[in-house]
Amino acid sequence: MPQYRLHCFPESGNSYKLGLMLTLCGQSWEPVWTDFFGGQTRSPEWRASVNEMGEIPVLEEDGTRLTQTGAALLRLAERHGRFQGETDAERYEILRWLLWDNHKLTSYLATYRFLRAFSATPSADVLAFFRGRVDGALAVAERHFEQMPFAAGDRPTVADLSMCAYLYYPAEETGYDLPESHPAVAAWLGRIAGLPGWQAPYDLIPGPRFAQKL
Amino acid sequence: MPQYRLHCFPESGNSYKLGLMLTLCGQSWEPVWTDFFGGQTRSPEWRASVNEMGEIPVLEEDGTRLTQTGAALLRLAERHGRFQGETDAERYEILRWLLWDNHKLTSYLATYRFLRAFSATPSADVLAFFRGRVDGALAVAERHFEQMPFAAGDRPTVADLSMCAYLYYPAEETGYDLPESHPAVAAWLGRIAGLPGWQAPYDLIPGPRFAQKL
Numbered sequence: 001m002p003q004y005r006l007h008c009f010p011e012s013g014n015s016y017k018l019g020l021m022l023t024l025c026g027q028s029w030e031p032v033w034t035d036f037f038g039g040q041t042r043s044p045e046w047r048a049s050v051n052e053m054g055e056i057p058v059l060e061e062d063g064t065r066l067t068q069t070g071a072a073l074l075r076l077a078e079r080h081g082r083f084q085g086e087t088d089a090e091r092y093e094i095l096r097w098l099l100w101d102n103h104k105l106t107s108y109l110a111t112y113r114f115l116r117a118f119s120a121t122p123s124a125d126v127l128a129f130f131r132g133r134v135d136g137a138l139a140v141a142e143r144h145f146e147q148m149p150f151a152a153g154d155r156p157t158v159a160d161l162s163m164c165a166y167l168y169y170p171a172e173e174t175g176y177d178l179p180e181s182h183p184a185v186a187a188w189l190g191r192i193a194g195l196p197g198w199q200a201p202y203d204l205i206p207g208p209r210f211a212q213k214l
Numbered sequence: 215m216p217q218y219r220l221h222c223f224p225e226s227g228n229s230y231k232l233g234l235m236l237t238l239c240g241q242s243w244e245p246v247w248t249d250f251f252g253g254q255t256r257s258p259e260w261r262a263s264v265n266e267m268g269e270i271p272v273l274e275e276d277g278t279r280l281t282q283t284g285a286a287l288l289r290l291a292e293r294h295g296r297f298q299g300e301t302d303a304e305r306y307e308i309l310r311w312l313l314w315d316n317h318k319l320t321s322y323l324a325t326y327r328f329l330r331a332f333s334a335t336p337s338a339d340v341l342a343f344f345r346g347r348v349d350g351a352l353a354v355a356e357r358h359f360e361q362m363p364f365a366a367g368d369r370p371t372v373a374d375l376s377m378c379a380y381l382y383y384p385a386e387e388t389g390y391d392l393p394e395s396h397p398a399v400a401a402w403l404g405r406i407a408g409l410p411g412w413q414a415p416y417d418l419i420p421g422p423r424f425a426q427k428l
Contacts (some may be wrong), residue, residue: 053314053354071309077313095285100267103316123339 004029007050007058009036009207011118014069014164015057016201021073021161023197024203025080031205037118037214062197070098073158083158095151097159105141109166109174110134117173120213131175138182151190155194164192168201205213218243221264221272223250223421225332227324227380228283230415231366235287235375237265237411237418239294247421251332251428284312287372297372307351307366311373319355322347323380323388334427346388359398363405372407378406384417 004022006029022029034040034056041047042054051067051104054098059066068074072124077084085091089155112130115122141163144151151159172176179186218236220243222229248254248270256268265281266271273280280286291298299305326344328334339367357379358365365373381403385391392400406412416423 047357052358053318056351066265066306068310068311068313071306073307092280092285092289095288096282097283097314099282099316102313103321104267107317107321123343125337125339126343129337129340129343136268143261144266 001029002030003061005032005060006030007034007056008205009034009056009062009210010202011210012036012056012205012212013106013201013206014055016168017069017092017161017165018057018059018072018076019204020075020165020198021083021158023199024161024195025076025082031206036063036119037210063137064092070102070158070162073098073162077158083156083161085152085157090152090157094157094159097151099164100140101159101163104133105137105163106139106166112165113169113174116175118210118214138176138185141188142182142184144186150188156195160188160192165201168193177185216242216244216371217275219246219274220244221246221248221270221274222419223270223424224419225418225424226270227320228252228269228384229416229419230322230382231331231375231379232271232273232286232290234379234412234416235290235297235372237413238375238409239290239296239413245420251424259354260319284372284376287312287376293392297370297375299366299371299393302357304366304371308371308373310375311365314354314379315373317346319377320380321350323352327380327383327388328391332424348390352390352399355402356396359402363403370409372403376408378403379415382407 004027006015006018006022008019008031008073019029021032035058040046041051041056041186050065053067055067057067057069057072059072066075074084076082085094108130112127112134115127115130150156166174167176167178167185174180178189193200218241220229220236221231221273222233222245231245231398233245233416249272254260254272261268264279267281269281271281271283271286273286280289290296299308324346326341326348329341329344364370365377380388380401381390381392390396407414
């Protein structure tokens with residue numbers, strides 16, 4: 001019986017972060033598909049009984065539930081002794097990039113991709129606004145990975161697993177052909193993809209694919 | 215001589231988070247006003263020599279520089295033994311709300327306020343989009359504070375200091391009259407404001423006020 005149950009859906013980059021972390025740590029986990037696009041995670045029942053934040057993913061182990069992907073990544077790193085910092089300075093760098101990702105990269109890119117790929121009538125102004133924010137975040141990442149192999153130094157950590165997730169979705173969804181536009185980011189994604197056990201989001205997270213734009 | 219130097223400006227809720235944390239911890243700190251609206255923090259010099267993320271605040275102590283407010287809050291909590299978790303479960307709750315704040319509350323509210331209060335020609339579509347996101351985040355907070363005195367339980371922690379900051383700015387800036395719209399959030403803000411040493415953002419962070427909309 002798998003140790004973990006992951007409430008997830010294939011289009012969710014945050015679900016992918018936890019699925020990837022568990023896989024790279026050699027842990028067994030059972031995916032539980034959740035009807036995000038149908039509103040399941042924002043229903044009063046879900047908020048009352050699973051996650052008051054109304055979000056996915058949710059990771060269950062022995063009856064405990066972990067929500068907020070960044071916090072869950074840090075907890076898994078500690079528990080399995082992988083992808084974490086060893087010194088105070090390294091731990092700080094990991095937190096710094098993890099928080100930056102939540103504020104500046106994942107947040108804007110996930111929303112931008114959602115509008116582009118899954119919304120029937122996105123506002124052109126809103127799309128342009130988010131494109132500008134993602135451009136800004138990717139420019140920071142590009143300069144960083146011109147200097148550094150991974151977010152916090154020479155080794156991959158949970159900061160990388162957080163930052164990379166949405167960037168592995170197809171360019172038709174994200175709107176970024178990274179090898180062309182951000183070669184240092186693309187090279188870093190290649191280094192993570194070289195880790196034993198790595199799989200792309202739509203290979204790792206099973207479930208019916210979203211078909212009808214909202 | 216103050217122990218800390220805080221690069222900040224009065225309109226920055228993230229600067230206020232660190233100024234408030236230092237003040238509540240009884241630490242002396244010197245504010246260093248930074249011309250954010252003039253582009254200082256996004257200049258190549260600032261990125262190269264102070265913060266590659268192009269952001270404010272930056273906290274200096276003995277030549278070390280801390281950036282990313284959430285990470286700096288956690289570090290200060292550890293160093294001064296205040297506003298941190300005591301059990302694993304409490305530490306997880308703090309991280310969970312701190313990350314949620316960076317993703318869902320501060321990020322959307324800071325941008326919404328910036329567009330409303332400091333931009334000359336914000337797009338109506340973009341404003342409406344962010345208003346919807348802030349409404350969603352505040353609804354989560356309202357339900358939470360109907361049940362709980364503080365983010366992670368019975369005591370204030372750095373999660374509260376992160377979540378509260380932008381909500382203390384005047385309603386003319388934020389667009390939310392919280393005692394009217396979100397009474398449980400307003401009551402929680404009142405509990406934090408009752409901590410010894412608390413000051414409102416424009417009282418705590420000195421510097422010339424922004425005058426001309428961008």
